[in-house]
Amino acid sequence: MTHQHFDIVVSGGGIAGLTAAAAFGQAGFSVLCVDPTPPVTERDVAGSDLRTTAFLQPARSLLQDAGLWARLEDHAAPLQTMRIVDAGGAEPKPRVIKDFDAADISDLPFGWNLPNWLLRREMVAHLNEMPTVDLRLGVSSTDLFTRQAEARVQLSDGTTVTCKLVVAADGRNSTIRQKAGIDVKTTRYGQKALALAVTHPIPHENVSTEIHRSGGPFTLVPLPDFEGKPSSALVWMERSARAHELFDLPEEAFNAAMTERSCTLFGPLTLASRRTIWPIISQIADRFASERVALIAETAHVVPPIGAQGLNTSLGDLKVLLDLAVEQPDTIGGREILAKYDQKRRSDVAMRIKGIDLLNRASMAQSPILRNARAAGLQALYGMAPVRKMLMQMGLGAK
Structure with a gap:
């Protein structure tokens, strides 16, 4: 059986996953992005995400490089x-x-x-126009097999795809993280x-x-x-x-x-x-990478919504991973790149989680x-x- 092959499979179509798909696609990599639930892209319907995201300056730069900011700028406060x-x-x-x-x-x-619902609307529209990105909504990652040369991802529609790198952006209860055997530490408030x-x-x-x-x-x-x-x-x-x-x-x-x-x-x-x-909750994964897999966003870490640190920290993950991939495009998903990614990101994220934890506990007083x-x-x-x-x-x- 012939499997479809991509440079990168992004598992998860939240804001971080959609941004990752756009950023890697804009950088010239072939990308498959899957998510089991098509995003709600209207404000006042059931299931819409009424939270908002404050993109700090570094995050805006990433969105510009990914080709997304032009669609978002007129809607931003x-x-x-x-x-x-x-x-x-x-x-x-x-x-x-x-x-x-x-x-x-x-x-x-x-x-x-x-607003998050608007972000999803504009990001999905942009990805659907990108020749380097295959966006499949209503499809999830159900199983993972990795080896030194590639990863194989089983999808919920019965197909299997292979890739050089799996970017796990499928949330705090991530299937990919579980299949990769990575545990998390969770704090409940x-x-x-x-x-x-x-x-x-x-x-x-x-x-x-x-x-x-x-x-x-x-x-x-x-x-x-x-x-x-x-x-x-x-x-x-x-x-x-x-x-x-x-x-x-x-x-x-x-x-x-x-x-x-x-x-x-x-x-x-x-x-x-x-x-x-x-x-x-606060949550952090024991490690941010394993063979052919990189964890980003809430798959790697979750923080209370204080100081606009949540998604901006997630996009910090993406920026580091993207820079490493662009520097060494022939070895994306390789052991050396993923070791560097884990080293660069986990210590910084752990420090931020401790700081936000202290702020939250002080605010609860x-x-x-x-x-x-x-x-x-x-x-x-x-x-x-x-x-x-x-x-x-x-x-x-x-x-």
Whole structure:
């Protein structure tokens, strides 16, 4: 039996997987990208992903090189300022407000925010136009066999393909990772995140606002206007029981709860989409590569949605892997390249996960003593200009 052969098989059609397919295809490699579930590409239908992704500066550069940014730029809301608010006093009112302005370190915004459902729509349309990419939606990877020279991937439609490299981007419960025999370490916080869109009377002025009280951060990220009103994406992290209570509230009561938790910084908040709810975990794979297989994105690591680090860290994986492949195109998927990829990425990701874990635990703090310590820490960090600049550069992925 003759098997179809590709340079690269990308298993997983989330945002990271679709970006990987575009990036490798643009670099001249033949790519097959598969995903069992065709993406929902409309805002207000069942199953749409109402979360948003803030692409930081390095991520935008990768999207430009992959040929994707031209399709996305007109839909993006720039993030010029990151505002951190501590509201940990007796009442939900701001005690400390600190702004981190991108102008302090760059001529560009920190990043650009886009809805996930729209990202999938534009990325799928782009991949369907690429002669180097075969996109098969409704098809999954079911089995994997590797040897020194190539990998063989069994697909759910009964076909088998061979390739030089399998890029595993099939999520936190990855089939490819399991077939490759790679374990993960998982931390559960007892939290969930509500993700939705809101409108508000006070313009956001391209400021991303993260409000800390207890249970987890309450983050409003700029979106383009919706139905003529200023709009933001909201990610509201709370302990699981409270998150489910909020999820089930009648709309009027939910709007009131959102407005109170926001310290009314943008005036009354009004729900402008469905509510969705997501579990919060941290997870990291024991290694990011095995024979002919590289793990990227949530297959390799999962972090709480704080500081726009999730997908941007995932695209950091892709950038390293792509650069190695372009430098040595004849040996992609080889032992040397994958060893370098694992070495470069796992230590950096592990450090970021520890940092985000500490931030999340600090944001969850319920006792007044810990809340006061969090406020004092924010004041101290902001007050030291070199430290403030370093934190902003680290947030962008700069070394």
